Each structure stands twice: as structure tokens, then as C-alpha cells.
Amino acid sequence: MKSLKNWILMMIAFMGVQSASAQMRSPLSVNVDYSIAQPLGSLKDYTDKTSFRGWRAGLQYQLNDQLAIGIRSGYQEFFQKLPRAVYPIKGGEISAVQTRTLQVVPILATVQYQLTKPDAKVIPYVGLGAGAANMEYNKYYGEFSDKYTGWQFMATPEVGINIPFGQGSPLLFNASIQYTYSPYKIQEITNYNVVQANVGLRLHIN
Numbered sequence: 001m002k003s004l005k006n007w008i009l010m011m012i013a014f015m016g017v018q019s020a021s022a023q024m025r026s027p028l029s030v031n032v033d034y035s036i037a038q039p040l041g042s043l044k045d046y047t048d049k050t051s052f053r054g055w056r057a058g059l060q061y062q063l064n065d066q067l068a069i070g071i072r073s074g075y076q077e078f079f080q081k082l083p084r085a086v087y088p089i090k091g092g093e094i095s096a097v098q099t100r101t102l103q104v105v106p107i108l109a110t111v112q113y114q115l116t117k118p119d120a121k122v123i124p125y126v127g128l129g130a131g132a133a134n135m136e137y138n139k140y141y142g143e144f145s146d147k148y149t150g151w152q153f154m155a156t157p158e159v160g161i162n163i164p165f166g167q168g169s170p171l172l173f174n175a176s177i178q179y180t181y182s183p184y185k186i187q188e189i190t191n192y193n194v195v196q197a198n199v200g201l202r203l204h205i206n
Helices: 002-021 041-046
Strands: 028-040 053-062 067-089 093-112 122-143 143-164 171-182 192-204
Touching: 002 053, 028 041, 028 067, 041 067, 041 093, 041 192, 053 093, 053 192, 093 143, 122 171, 143 192
Parallel strands: none
Antiparallel strands: 028 053, 028 192, 053 067, 067 093, 093 122, 122 143, 143 171, 171 192
């Protein structure tokens, strides 16, 4: 009887630890990251400059200790200025300084899987975002511009880590690398291919 009693007490204690682990942080969290993006492929032909003009923010809900779903948006701008030259345009040619920009605003549904339990000191994860992005292509010739705006499908696989600021802390440091793809075609751009680094914070909301 004493052995049975001890076994029951051990099970209750174990369930209590599991429950504490599951409730370590609120399932709802928000994150804000600063983003740096490197263009690849035909996008690099359009602008070969690394973009330091980016950010992203998201809302996420933990379904359990390791699986979460959410929604994310953000902004990235690519910019490059070319020296004065004679450029062909519709109906003729123009001598001007050419400025190239591409502004990207995605709206993505996300899923994330944490590779450790939430009480770990470092929490690595893999994730995937999919949705649509508003792309604004603008090529300026002095005061004249060649502008195209539209929506396009986008997908973003990602790997990263979350590091809590202390055991059970609702605030975590976040760092990740993502690859972003879109079958975006306009002028000299045949696909949107980008490798992006993100650094920021995640806060679990009670």
C-alpha cells in the first residue's frame, strides 16, 4: 500500500512539473525584428546592394510546447543609384541619373516548430511562412519614373533561435535566417530571391 501511495505521489508531482512547463509562458506572443536582406539571382541584377532598410513583426500562438501558428508582416526596401548615362525609354532615350527601388510588404501565415522544450536555455526552431506580398517596382530617370505595383505569392522557410532572458522569462531574444522566394516577374526581374537575417525580441503576453 505504501509503495502504491508513493507511486501516486510521484505521478502527481510529475504531472505538476509538466503542467508548470506547459504554462511557463503565455501561448500568445508578439515579435519585432530588424531585417537585413541580400538579393540573389535576377534581383541582384536589378540592385546588387544589401538592403539594410527592413523590419518584420508578427503575432504567434503556441498550440503546445513546440508547435505554433501565427501571422506576420513587415517591410523591405532595395535601393541602388546608377551614374548619369543615356538610357532607352518608351519612345526614345533620356540622359539621367537612374535610381532603382523595390519595396516589399508581405502578409504571411506562419507555422513554427521548436526543437526543444520551452524551459531550455536556447530554443532552436524551424519555420515556414506563406502568403502574398505587395511589390512596388520603381525605376526613376531624374524626375520621370517607370512604376509597377502588384501582389504576388511569397514563401519563406526559416531557421532560428530564441533565447529567454532568464528561466521562464516572457521576453526572449530572437535571431533567424530565412530564404524568401516569390515568382515575381517585372522588367529585368524574373524571380524574387532573397536571403534575410533577422534580429529582435519576442514577448509572451499574459
